[in-house]
């Protein structure tokens with residue numbers, strides 16, 4: 001059991017402010033993901049909880065107890081790093097057993113053997129027990145490090161990109177295992193990643209970190225469907241969400257959108273009109289994900305907007321098609337076998353039901369259609 005609280009934590013490394021007055025609460029037994037770009041401060045948050053780094057300001061609390069002055073070994077947290085620091089001179093077996101032999105957690109050898117093999121078979125490394133770390137692949141080493149973290153049954157798991165070196169298939173498998181394990185261990189887990197799919201699939205909640213500050217905390221549906229601002233919207237999803245300026249125009253008493261240099265107006269959903277009217281700005285930013293834009297080689301109806309094929313890049317089993325519409329580059333998804341010549345004409349249709357609206361100055365989220373239902377998983 002562990003409930004974790006960071007209260008106004010600031011951490012500086014000389015002139016770099018790694019954490020800037022961060023407050024965060026992770027509930028007991030929660031699988032909480034920290035997600036953000038390189039250098040955002042994710043690892044520093046984990047190290048602060050583990051007690052490896054000390055905040056310049058603020059309090060770290062585990063189960064309401066202030067632990068700022070408690071040494072790492074007594075916090076009962078277990079941290080696994082991306083660069084899996086294994087003991088090089090002892091076997092895989094002994095590496096995994098090592099936390100259970102430490103003076104603080106000392107267990108008998110019979111218990112240790114059972115635990116080591118339980119975890120090793122889960123990690124699919126039970127055939128490697130006698131090897132030294134130098135005789136393993138990177139992915140195998142990472143699984144040993146993860147195994148070593150798991151045998152101790154701590155109150156808190158802190159995991160820093162533990163799957164970063166695994167191949168795609170193993171990574172997928174391990175994600176599911178980790179999630180499953182966590183629910184049976186009843187342990188609070190804080191998991192760092194910069195892979196948005198991993199964040200969305202693992203996290204009960206996700207904290208999005210940027211420049212040492214928290215941009216948003218929410219469930220996968222909340223951060224995906226109602227991102228707090230344009231930064232979060234851009235970070236989540238592939239291809240990156242399209243965001244462009246649009247004019248809101250009053251057309252005979254009804255608010256409509258003028259966009260992408262078109263000489264016609266586009267309808268808005270009733271649900272968003274009221275909020276946009278109250279927002280009272282003539283220019284807003286419209287965000288639309290590539291998955292909510294369709295294309296056609298001919299103009300099928302008035303909603304289709306003419307553009308020029310700018311590029312077509314395969315990403316696995318599909319492609320990202322970029323279309324230039326009046327100098328705005330719009331990214332959307334197309335099948336790999338699309339026969340579209342560069343610079344040829346193409347038509348796109350934006351599904352306005354899925355448009356997100358942001359303030360064009362401070363970039364914060366204003367509204368989207370259907371948001372209550374989407375974040376409750378009902379749509």
Ligand SMILES: Nc1ncnc2c1ncn2[C@@H]1O[C@H](COP(=O)(O)OP(=O)(O)OP(=O)(O)O)[C@@H](O)[C@H]1O
Pocket residue numbers: 013014016017018036037038039040041042043044045194
């Ligand atoms: N020991 C240190 N000394 C000096 N600067 C540091 C130290 N540790 C971290 N930093 C700086 O603090 C900031 C946050 O680093 P941190 O490692 O927490 O980011 P991160 O989000 O985990 O990044 P990544 O995804 O690249 O691991 C960065 O600017 C980093 O360079």
